[in-house]
Amino acid sequence: MKKVAVIMGSDSDWPVVQGACAQLAALEIPYEAHILSAHRTPVQAADFAANARANGFGVLICAAGMAAHLAGAFAANTTLPVIGIPMKGGALDGLDALLSTVQMPSGIPVAAVALNGAKNAAVLAAQILAVEDGALAARLDAERRKMAEQIAAKDAKLQGELLT
Numbered sequence: 649m650k651k652v653a654v655i656m657g658s659d660s661d662w663p664v665v666q667g668a669c670a671q672l673a674a675l676e677i678p679y680e681a682h683i684l685s686a687h688r689t690p691v692q693a694a695d696f697a698a699n700a701r702a703n704g705f706g707v708l709i710c711a712a713g714m715a716a717h718l719a720g721a722f723a724a725n726t727t728l729p730v731i732g733i734p735m736k737g738g739a740l741d742g743l744d745a746l747l748s749t750v751q752m753p754s755g756i757p758v759a760a761v762a763l764n765g766a767k768n769a770a771v772l773a774a775q776i777l778a779v780e781d782g783a784l785a786a787r788l789d790a791e792r793r794k795m796a797e798q799i800a801a802k803d804a805k806l807q808g809e810l811l812t
């Protein structure tokens with residue numbers, strides 16, 4: 649199975665990014681997490697992205713706030729799928745990061761999830777990998793069934809409360 653790289657621009661992103669790592673682990677997807685910066689370590693970030701496929705990665709997740717150039721910098725240096733997690737914070741509370749993540753130039757796409765959407769980034773990475781991995785697709789299907797069962801149980805509880 650291909651690995652997922654979870655890259656954050658700063659250690660301050662870790663409390664949110666942990667959610668992506670936990671979801672990947674729950675789905676039994678191998679991953680690595682690293683701190684790299686599009687601005688402070690541009691050579692190392694470009695090198696990681698350029699060599700990601702050869703190093704066994706199938707999807708890259710990049711979390712960054714404010715200018716949020718990390719996902720775009722990675723996408724510029726690889727043809728692997730890149731998922732951006734725009735991080736809340738800064739003067740615009742994440743709106744700048746969201747816009748920076750989604751406004752990539754033509755031909756250099758970055759998939760974007762919600763502000764601080766680490767869990768969805770991991771699920772999207774899993775869905776991408778599951779295109780070629782039936783066992784992973786089955787685990788994703790099981791997760792969906794589990795979510796549906798949880799909602800049904802919550803609705804049943806609500807209906808019981810309404811009758812009392």
